[in-house]
Amino acid sequence: MRHRYGRLIKKDNIVVFPGALxxxxxxxxxAVEDTDYVEAVEAFGQAYHFDPDNTRILAPYAVSLYxxxxxxxxxxxxxxxxxxxxxxxxxxxxxYLAISIQLQDYDEVEMTIETLLDxxxxxxxxxxxxxxxxxxxxxxSSRYIREELEPRQLDVFTMDxxxxxxxxxxxxxxxxxxxxxxxxxxKNLLSQIVEKESLHPIVITYALVLxxxxxxxxxxxxxxxxxxxxxxxxxxxxxSQDDRSIEVVNQIGGLFEKDPSRMQMAIDxxxxxxxxxxxxxxxxxxxxxxxxxxxxxxxxxxxxAPVNATELNSWIRTVDQQTDK
Numbered sequence: 001m002r003h004r005y006g007r008l009i010k011k012d013n014i015v016v017f018p019g020a021l022x023x024x025x026x027x028x029x030x031a032v033e034d035t036d037y038v039e040a041v042e043a044f045g046q047a048y049h050f051d052p053d054n055t056r057i058l059a060p061y062a063v064s065l066y067x068x069x070x071x072x073x074x075x076x077x078x079x080x081x082x083x084x085x086x087x088x089x090x091x092x093x094x095x096y097l098a099i100s101i102q103l104q105d106y107d108e109v110e111m112t113i114e115t116l117l118d119x120x121x122x123x124x125x126x127x128x129x130x131x132x133x134x135x136x137x138x139x140x141s142s143r144y145i146r147e148e149l150e151p152r153q154l155d156v157f158t159m160d161x162x163x164x165x166x167x168x169x170x171x172x173x174x175x176x177x178x179x180x181x182x183x184x185x186x187k188n189l190l191s192q193i194v195e196k197e198s199l200h201p202i203v204i205t206y207a208l209v210l211x212x213x214x215x216x217x218x219x220x221x222x223x224x225x226x227x228x229x230x231x232x233x234x235x236x237x238x239x240s241q242d243d244r245s246i247e248v249v250n251q252i253g254g255l256f257e258k259d260p261s262r263m264q265m266a267i268d269x270x271x272x273x274x275x276x277x278x279x280x281x282x283x284x285x286x287x288x289x290x291x292x293x294x295x296x297x298x299x300x301x302x303x304x305a306p307v308n309a310t311e312l313n314s315w316i317r318t319v320d321q322q323t324d325k
Contacts, residue, residue: 025047028061031064060087189218201224225277
């Protein structure tokens with residue numbers, strides 16, 4: 001439950017009353033929930049100015065700065081978070097390392113991960129995640145980042161080289177294309193990635209979104225889960241932001257109105273579908289059929305009862321299981 005009151009704060013001869021600071025924090029937290037990270041940065045930034053050691057601010061502010069690409073300040077805030085005694089130390093460390101990779105602090109990342117693993121600080125269920133960060137860090141450091149190039153050249157790898165990487169490494173490579181002007185060569189490479197059925201669906205989605213953001217108006221054929229669809233990336237909505245996906249979420253909300261926890265699980269599953277299956281949007285099924293299928297899917301998780309063996313239920317389960325691969 002969020003706190004209502006706090007201490008009186010004075011900075012630069014300005015008195016900040018607890019209620020004002022609390023409203024800024026609440027505004028930032030609400031913005032994060034809505035994935036409006038620009039709004040979150042604005043709210044948390046004001047709160048951070050007056051109370052930089054407030055532990056309620058540090059984690060969501062660092063995440064928001066990361067999402068808006070303000071990596072230097074994100075690292076400053078993440079450092080404070082690590083030193084704050086947070087109970088979510090490893091999650092904070094994961095964020096800190098991701099930020100450091102973006103800042104090309106490769107040696108620091110390597111030494112930090114090596115120490116964490118050698119000293120047994122990372123629990124078994126998180127070792128894979130930290131090994132992924134280490135692999136991504138090493139790959140970017142040794143093969144794709146050239147410090148002497150200004151700006152960084154992103155077309156220094158071939159399609160064959162891209163295919164050699166793990167799913168996590170491929171996503172890391174694609175992340176380098178965000179918020180950049182893409183030339184014809186890069187768009188052609190992304191088009192090849194989009195049409196490569198053997199790649200993980202999330203990698204195909206990532207490349208397709210990058211083409212969409214670049215305004216690519218050529219036709220590409222996406223193949224996922226044995227299905228095929230020709231689209232023009234520039235004409236697509238972002239994953240889970242199309243009218244159909246919103247309608248499904250609304251209907252799920254109505255079906256689970258009295259059970260918020262199951263409602264959230266069902267909504268999250270539908271949103272995962274929107275990302276993994278993109279641009280396939282439960283084609284051939286009505287919104288009510290889809291919402292009912294997610295109801296069955298979530299109920300089966302709680303009760304262990306099998307869901308009805310329908311094409312839609314099988315399709316949803318198949319897509320959702322890709323989340324953990």
